[in-house]
Amino acid sequence: DSGVTQTPKHLITATGQRVTLRCSPRSGDLSVYWYQQSLDQGLQFLIQYYNGEERAKGNILERFSAQQFPDLHSELNLSSLELGDSALYFCASSPPGPEGPTEAFFGQGTRLTVV
């Protein structure tokens, strides 16, 4: 168990719908990252939050948004869903280090299926 909790584990929804994925980081970790992993694809970085503030953006679609709350949990919102959005979505958190965050600990992921 990495200490990073993601809910739900599985989600099936129809095209055009909106869903929210939730992530609770490890205790004490201030950084939260979201990654998308499509079938046979690598880990695509979506967005990073650090202590409640957006720190960096990757290849995140405009239909997607995220936020990190004062208790440091994070939510990834996916709207106007398309079939191609079906993927495994991972959240990771990272502890602070002398030069910034270090190792990333991954949650179990949320498998999103858009039908």
Next chain:
Amino acid sequence: GENVEQHPSTLSVQEGDSAVIKCTYSDSASNYFPWYKQELGKRPQLIIDIRSNVGEKKDQRIAVTLNKTAKHFSLHITETQPEDSAVYFCAARPPGGSYIPTFGRGTSLIVHP
């Protein structure tokens, strides 16, 4: 930004053989290089990492080497076992407050009994 290339995409070996996975990175400032193992349907888990101030690190059957001049690093697994079968990802991290691990596309390692 950082760009990480990983090869091969698939690696098939016989049990007991060695396996080597290679990665190159583009940002010469990157200073932290973790390797993750992802079993089917599970989360990526860190198996070994190396920082730019060392050239090699070993942990039992796993070793990682780093060549900063050439900007490449490699994962070496000796005496492979069927349970080593998984997808392996390399990553590189530049310094600074934002840790955005840029991952390679992954190597599917298959160890045949």
